[in-house]
Amino acid sequence: MNFEYSEKVIALQEQLNIFFEKNILPIEEEVNRFNYDPQHRWQRWPGMSDLKEKAKKKGLWNLFLPKSYGSISPGLTNLEYAPLAEIMGRTLWASEVFNCNAPDTGNMEVLAKYGSDEQKKQWLTPLLEGDIRSAFLMTEPQVASSDATNIETSIVKKGDNYVINGRKWWSSGGMDPHCKIAIIMGKTNPDAARHQQQSMILVPMDTPGVKIIRPLSVFGFFDSPEGHAEIVLDNVEVPKENLILGEGRGFEIAQGRLGPGRIHHCMRLIGMAQRSLELMARRASERVAFGKSFKDFSSIRQEIALSQCEIQQARLLTLSAADKMDKQGNKVAKDVIAMIKIVAPNMALKVIDRAIQIFGGKGVGSDIPLAHFFAAARILRLADGPDEVHMYQLGKSIINKYSQQ
Missing domain, CATH: 1.10.540.10 (Acyl-CoA dehydrogenase/oxidase, N-terminal domain)
Known part of the structure; x- marks a missing residue:
């Protein structure tokens, strides 16, 4: 490498x-x-x-x-x-x-x-x-969407069209006034093999039957202007040409979409953590408590040192995943992609939390970005698959690898 x-x-x-x-x-x-x-x-x-x-x-x-x-x-x-x-x-x-x-x-x-x-x-x-924005509608409130085969939204052929019915939430981008198109994942054939039931289809946001129910907040942050919407799809009808790739190809598309996206998420998390480290280091050099500069307290030096180590570890692991994806493809890199998705959000949460602690009252307010960083990092332990799913699959892969030797 x-x-x-x-x-x-x-x-x-x-x-x-x-x-x-x-x-x-x-x-x-x-x-x-x-x-x-x-x-x-x-x-x-x-x-x-x-x-x-x-x-x-x-x-x-x-x-x-x-x-x-x-x-x-x-x-x-x-x-x-x-x-x-x-x-x-x-x-x-x-x-x-x-x-x-x-x-x-x-x-x-x-x-x-x-x-x-x-x-x-x-x-x-x-x-x-950059003239328009978009949304991705996959997660549903009625089912455990960490297992995407649970998705219930129906995509039914009707002549030259498809009719879509279902309820989605955490549809990021859905509240943006410039959001004009959504990619929706649903079932075209519930009787097919487990990973061939789902398809992805393009739905313009102004299509009749697309109803935004409400915006959802993340720890009180609405992430305006894009937001996260709960959306009902009520007999939404679009031309058959809006189907992407073909019926039953939804999981194939999702895997192609998620690999690079996880690199992006993890590197942005590392950016948040690095910024938090820089903020807390400056804070430590500026503040005095009990007659002593923050930077001279051993505990604060340790927090900052640990943060630097953990950021660099996560950075190198993520770069390794990116390198493997480039050279060998998403499928071969799936284990290390799972690793970064487990490691990076948890690392960022620890570093941001230390920074908040060093800032005290200012750290939990909106004058600096730490509180919003913390909320964003916490949701990324769920987005693109929760920790438990990645650990389940990674553990299975490791067991299979060493039990076959």
Whole structure:
């Protein structure tokens, strides 16, 4: 494994860091105040379009799409993109500035890899341009969606159309006023083999029968403007051409979507943790308690030292997963992908918690990003599969490997 970056990637990291220092960090508090204000909920901060145009002009756009997709992206591998995702993770809303925000990244990857020419023209092109946003509807409130075979939403053929019925929640992106398209996972054939019952289909958000019931908050954060929606699909009818790849291919598509997405999530978590470490180190050098500087307390030095060790361990493991995916594919890399999804959120939670403790009262408020970091990291122990599912599969794989020797 060689994690030394090419000159191209080093240059992109430098450009991205400069962009952050000049355009994002100075306005972070202003954007956060806007996004947290209930009066502005589900509205985009007015300066976002200008920021995105600046990023486009700098060539810092669609960085997440791998080279196999050609001229629509800079052509980075997962390993090359990983440090850029970490930089973006330092501010929760920053990924959108570079058109690298979830769930759009996963949806664009699905369309680029599996979509028809017409689907790409109608939906991928405006997503790549940043003109619209999207949602991904998979999780359901009535069933344990950690086992995706439980999904009950029905997708039934009716002449030249499909009719969709079901209820989804935690549909990230669904509240955004610019959300125009959703990818929905449901069952086209409940009688087929277990992993061939599901399909994915494109549903425009203005289709009759798509009903947003309510926004859902994460530990009190609504993550405006994209949000997380509970959505009812009531006899939603779309053309058969909206089906992606074919009936029964939903799990195949999901596996292709989730591998890179987990790298992105984990590197953004590492970015959150690294930012938290930097904040607590500065705090330790600024504050005095009981006549002594924080930085001179042995316990605080230990917390900071442990945090640095744990961040670097998670970073190297995630880079290893990205490297293996690039060289051998998602299927071969599945064990190490499971490892990072277990390790990175738990690491981030520990580091962010230590930072909150060192900041005291300020750490739990909205003046600094730590509380929101903590909420975002905690939900990522569930999103894209909970810890228990990854540990179950990883444990099974390890047992099989060594019991067959």
